[in-house]
Amino acid sequence: MAPTLLGTAPGGRLPLDDVTRAAAGTGRPVQLGLEEIGTPLHEVTFVVVDLETTGGGPTSSEITEIGAVKVRGGEVLGEFQTLVNPGVAIPPQITVLTGITTSMVVAAPPVSEVLPAFLEFAGLAVAGRPETVLVAHNASFDVSFLRHATDRMDLRWPSPQVLDTVALARRVVTRDEAPNHRLGTLASLFRSPVTPDHRALTDARATVDVLHGLLDRAAPLGVTHLEDLRTATDPVPPRRRRKATLADGLPETPGVYQFLGPNRDVLYVGTATNLRRRVRQYFTAGEKRRRIGEMLDIAVEVRPVPCATVLEAQVRELRLIAEIDPPYNRRSRRPQRRPWLRLTDEAFPRLSVVRRVPADDVGEALGPFTTQRAATAAMEALQEVSPVRRCTPRLPVTPRPGASPCALAELDRCGAPCVGGQDTDDYATAIAPARQALRAQVDRAVAALHGKIAQLAGQERFEEAATQRDRLLALLQGARRAERLRPVLANPEIVAARRHESGGWEIVLVRFGRLAGTAVAGRGQDPLPVIEALRAGAEVVPPPEAACGAAPVEETDLVVTWLFQPGVRLVRVEDAPVPLACPVRGAARHNLPAGRRRDHG
Structure with a gap:
């Protein structure tokens, strides 16, 4: 099978063709056989x-x-x-x-x-x-x-x-x-x-x-078909059930589907491992979302974009949603605005929640977090275990005349570099636990926070203990995500393969965290020529200036999940500042604290 290339349209956008394709990227229209429609x-x-x-x-x-x-x-x-x-x-x-x-x-x-x-x-x-x-x-x-x-x-x-x-x-x-x-x-x-x-x-x-x-x-x-019988007794409005015929003719392959309105505007974009089966499910009682029901009543057509692999389908879905902004999709519309946690670049740095991290500094930042609240909770966790300053003015190396310490300095929660209480070396030593945690080396921070939680619980200050627990949860999830993404974000090219269900090989090419292309080598086919063809024709991804600059973090998350699943074999990994590995003593080895599991990561 020919390799599938993603993002080859101008501006890195995907072309939105009306033609059903035999395999994503081939460009050849096909006539679907009766076996693809169902059993009458x-x-x-x-x-x-x-x-x-x-x-x-x-x-x-x-x-x-x-x-x-x-x-x-x-x-x-x-x-x-x-x-x-x-x-x-x-x-x-x-x-x-x-x-x-x-x-x-x-x-x-x-x-x-x-x-x-x-x-x-x-x-x-x-x-x-x-x-x-x-x-x-x-x-x-x-x-x-x-x-x-x-x-x-x-x-x-x-x-x-x-x-x-x-x-x-x-x-x-x-x-x-x-x-x-x-x-x-x-x-x-x-x-x-x-x-x-x-x-x-x-x-x-x-x-x-x-x-x-x-x-x-x-x-x-x-x-009208055997597949319809499984939901024939569902309490679905007749007008909606009649629209189940929109799934007729869709291929039983992975891909992306687009529900179109009367003016051929895209109402909703989704992904499926089996396009025809997934679209049929929308017209059964299993679909209970009110907004989606409203969309189905408007829809007049389903446009398929068949893909070679499930990963390609998932990535195409994300890119299409970002490009088209369908009214019935509720995914993040601004993934590039996800917050990070890092130290400011100054003589006496402080922790700061930022929206952009230079690509060269990705090893010194946690994130990206899903929300500003999650990033702030992780910042408060590090402020609890490290005497990093919390004031916002930019401090000079030599204190300003007339400067006075804040209340935290009086409580021994800050070394007061603003009035000369610490020089740059002393301050760097004091905030070392925070800097280590930003590198996902969270052992000291986790131990300190566990100690605070145990102390507060022993004093029956349970609400304060719960606050510390939630901060610890945010810190761990942010560190785990950073640890998971960094090797892929920093790597110029990764080629990996895994056994395809057909017996051949599913091949993935990733550049700086962006899926640059996929291909499938058939059963008995030598995969090496397919890999070389994929590398030669895949999307060119220049080194990004910012972390997650080559692709939204959701796309890189999908790629990393695929890379770290059992059975994946690395074919080619270019030299990168961050090795493609899971640290034995990394953040992932720490258990998340019990209790409320907010989505901090």
Whole structure:
């Protein structure tokens, strides 16, 4: 497969093509095959089953009869019927209801013989996920008995897809048409030639006619394929379910999808490992977000951007959201404004929350944090364990005449360099714990904060202890993130590979924390020529002037997550000021404090 290049459009933006692509970056329109659309219902094999039992629950009752009909495309493929010896007497009220007596089942086979035969008939005895759809009227009742019987026999329940005709009837049959959803009532409504009589095969035959009638009703609501049945009974507005056809024709590959409005404006951008399946999910009861529901009612089209890998899809999504600013996406619109924590560049530096860190100083800063509050909490943590000055004026090396110390100096919380209490060397020594922590060497800071928390808790000053705990949490999460990102942000080029699910290799090229390109080497293909082609044609990323200047931090986070997952192999790593490694005694080895887990990082 040809390499996929990201950011090759002018200005590093991604082109927004209307054409469905066979693989991201190929530029070739393709005609999707029927297998990519789904399995039409007329090709699905349904096994409609009905049980008669001695009572209402599988733990206290037994099966007395099994009846089933196998159908596909409206044609009956076979029938299965047998009485079952329950091993107990049949209660009189059950005999009155079903007509089955104890004498009738004495010579019948036990369920241990009947169940394997039924599973074989239904196509549920083979290994793997069965393609048969099991149908029953009030399916939870029949399935519970079948599952209980398989458990008792130490058989594996095949977990087929189950369709309950009662639940489907509640979606498509109104009270004006039928007073209830009993099998007899629905069989009459759909003019079944079979009258249910509480015998298993007769009731299964009637259920077949009900099933066909219900599916005819459901088709205009978008229930036309096997995949639609999984959500056919969801309480989704009909107008929205009908729009599930927007997913027809989408490929079953990783990629980005864009919901378009009437004027072809992009309403929402998302990413998926399987485009068609993910888009279909929006039209089920699983989608409960009010804003997204509003968006779906407006949308008229879905534009796919297939990608070679999931990582590429995730990065493309971030870039498209930043470029287009869709009205229904709620992700960060200003990722470049994330705060950092560092020391100011002056004779007597102080801690400062800043929006920009020079690329050369990334090893002396924590972050970026998700919020200003998180960065401030981490700063307060370091101020607790280090006598770094907190005043904001820029101090000269020689104190100004008439300068006076602040209250913190009087409390021995500051060395008062403003009045000559410390020279630059003394001050640098005093704030060494803070500088170490900014390099993600947080052992001393963590020990000191743990000591303060324990002291406050021992004095039953629990609110103050909780404040210190939250500051420690912010510091650790900021240090962990800095430690995780620095090696990738500082590296001019990283090439890595991992086994692709197809058997080949998924290859990623990263430059200064930006995904510059991806490729997939197919099964049996030599990956080295693919890597060289990828390197030659990938996006050129000049050294950035600021940390996270080549890509938003969210993109670098995705890249780092991919790089550090099991099975990834480093192919090429250029020399960089920060080695690509996880320090043994780094911030990541410290457990986060228990309690409220605010998102500080």
